[in-house]
Amino acid sequence: MPKTRLKLKYNKCSNLRTKGGKEKRYLSLLVEKSRLTSATERVSFERRQNLRADYRWISTEKKKLLKKYLNKYVAVKNGEVVLADSDVYNLVSELREKGVEVDSVAVEFVSKHPCCFLL
């Protein structure tokens, strides 16, 4: 059984809510785990790594994607386009119909114009 180091830190959160006319201060909690203990955590860790790799793949293969999937949403898994659609609602429902877990694929809109934000 691997030894797990748990470290707790309270992060003072400016999250104020009015409840019954009173303001309450909520605290968020940070738990540091130096090892992944459960199978769920390990699966989740792998999924994050795979998704990160797929978003990197989309970034490096942008030119190829532009030629083939311009103005479409592409769903990428393990460095492959598994589905493309111009309607994001259809894309999500088709992924579900195919039995693909939607959170395991990287989805991005392929456009010549980079997305600009005003946050």
Added chain:
Amino acid sequence: MQIIADIYPTSPHAKIIGSLKCSQFSDLRTLEFVVDSGATFTTLLPYHVLSLGIDCSDLSRTTRPCYSANGDPMYPYELPKVELHLDKNDGKTNGVEIFVLPLIHCMPPPPRDPQQEPQQFRITNSLLGMDVLKIFKNWIWDFENGQLHLNL
């Protein structure tokens, strides 16, 4: 102890993959966030509300307005009791930082009317807000290597 976010050549924003579980699902679901010091709270934007299958009809809206850049008040939904997992990098083991958050915000996609063409929306990453980011004391933007180092 640090967390590393990626900066891709196509955008100067730093992005990070995280997993979350909440009162609506007990398994961990994965999504990409943009590191957003402009967001007070971590916020799920329309694509992730849709793809993670979050039902906003069960949620209450914020009682205090949230203001976007144009000054319009918005009242996003509050998703309570959220656990957010982010991979940490200590150079040795595969570890995880778990943030237990009392709530995060949700902005659902426009409702779909079967009689009409669905309103399309550009996929934007959900926002990793200051409720999480404020714990990191030191940020190093390494644009050359495409990484943002968030140090505790």
